[in-house]
Amino acid sequence: MRVIINGDKNLYTKFVESHPKGHILQTLEWAAVKDDNWGHIYVMVEDQGDIKASMLLLIRKLPIIGKNMIYSPRGPVCDMHDKTVLTFLITEVKKLAKQYNAIMLKIDPDIKADDSEVIKNLKDLGFMRNEEALNFEGIQPRFVFRLDIRPDLDELMANFHSKTRYNIRLAERKGVTVRMGTRQDLPAFHQIMEVTGLRDNFVVRPLSYFEKMYDCLHDRGYLELALAEYQGQIVSGIICLFCGDKCWYLYGASSNEHRNVMPNYLLQWEMIKRAKERGCTMYDFRGVSGDINPDNPLYGLYRFKKGFNGEFTEFIGEFDMVLSPMWYSIWQKAVPAFRKARRKVTLMLKRSKEDVEKHEHDAAGGME
Known part of the structure; x- marks a missing residue:
């Protein structure tokens, strides 16, 4: 060797x-x-x-x-x-x-x-x-949810928690739409990322970091930005990273307005479909807390990701x-x-x- x-x-x-x-x-x-x-x-x-x-x-x-x-x-x-x-x-x-x-x-x-x-x-x-x-x-997060996305879409959807399925369909009925974003959408994404950070008590990287990440990864096919819109307004967005047959949900952001139309659920579903189109077999929802006590302030994040029926994984x-x-x-x-x-x-x-x-x-x- x-x-x-x-x-x-x-x-x-x-x-x-x-x-x-x-x-x-x-x-x-x-x-x-x-x-x-x-x-x-x-x-x-x-x-x-x-x-x-x-x-x-x-x-x-x-x-x-x-x-x-x-x-x-x-x-x-x-x-x-x-x-x-x-x-x-x-x-x-x-x-x-x-x-x-x-x-x-x-x-x-x-x-x-x-x-x-x-x-x-x-x-x-x-x-x-x-x-x-x-x-x-x-x-890096020690605990994640990982979803095997090799089954067909109907089977994946059927395996989601009933509340998750309901929220995905609610978003569709209410008229939430999802589109793939461009570099020009990063300021709007970052703005709602700042809102999310203040709401959930975490520090957000500057816009320049997201722009650099986009420039380094997107043309190579390693990064995609997806945005959910409601009544002509961007209400949530996610950044996912890709490598080989794997996809990682890296960043998510949501406005304080119109959270009742459940855009985050539809965004995840659309990106899961996007990952399957690209030939991925694994969708990683990234970090959750290993403390699954409902009193934990991070329990809501755990519950959201758990609804998609991924495997709770500890590294x-x-x-x-x-x-x-x-x-x-x-x-x-x-x-x-x-x-x-x-x-x-x-x-x-x-x-x-x-x-x-x-x-x-x-x-x-x-x-x-």
């Missing part, structure tokens, strides 16, 4: 797209989306003329300390039960990580939580499993190979506190801005 570093891009892409564990987050186009803050390298393992494994490595400079972290989102792409190939790959990647002065190598593979063989393989290679997280504490989570124990310990303590503070300040500023704009609007209305 031999390792190939930054080799033939077409060969790398073909392998990622065709492998059962291939993932959009392992594509070179995704690396381009992230290149404002992350550098990257990509590796392949070749054995007797065949590619056996690949791995996209995102590299980020850590502030102050002058060292790096390396992260492979949903990597590596290989049969992780094949310990010979996995050991060779990780050994070579570890050498690269040391060359880049990294304090750790982080992975979060697309492997189910009950796969004890892969967990053992990773621990034997020196990885440490992060603490369990029930909500969205990790970089093995994040595994870190620690290369600098002291700096890794500092990182583990500092980053969660920083993210929590940043999120709190960002949401506070957004709400303050919204209050000011509302006050100005009300004042203007009073003078008319």
Whole structure:
């Protein structure tokens, strides 16, 4: 076996797209989306003329300390039960990580939580499993719903929860329509994304990020934007990503108006149909909480996605190979506190801005 570093891009892409564990987050186009803050390298393992494994490595400079972290989102792409190939790959990647002065190598593979063989393989290679997280504490969601969309549309619809079927048909009866969006629709999508973030208490990326994501992924066929309209107004939208025979629902946004006509249900149904047209066999609804107590503030998201009858899936989570124990310990303590503070300040500023704009609007209305 031999390792190939930054080799033939077409060969790398073909392998990622065709492998059962291939993932959009392992594509070179995704690396381009992230290149404002992350550098990257990509590796392949070749054995007797065949590619056996690949791995996209995102590299980020850590502030102050002058060292790096390396992260492979949903990597590596290989049969992780094949310990010979996995050991060779990780050994070579570890050498690269040391060359880049990294304090750790982080992975979060697309492997189910009950796969004890892969967990053992990773621990034997020196990885440490992060603490369990029930909500969205990790970089990628630990819990998702995944729907097998190989059955025909009638069977898929019949397997949805009765309330989900009712809401899809209600949206159709009320005159909600769905169309595929373009880059010119991104400002309108982002506007309702901001509304959604304030309503559901999460921080929204700037419009420029969505524009860059569109530019990097759409022409390649990796991204589609769908919009639901009611009475001539965009009321909700979703962004889905595609790679090989898989589709991921990445972002969803909805207005505070006309939620009673259930546009979000129809959007999901139309995008499931779109994924089938493209030859996909799996539709991933992405993150939900692992805490399915109805009192959990995230339970509504769980209930919405559960209605489409996907498989509730838990992944093995994040595994870190620690290369600098002291700096890794500092990182583990500092980053969660920083993210929590940043999120709190960002949401506070957004709400303050919204209050000011509302006050100005009300004042203007009073003078008319």
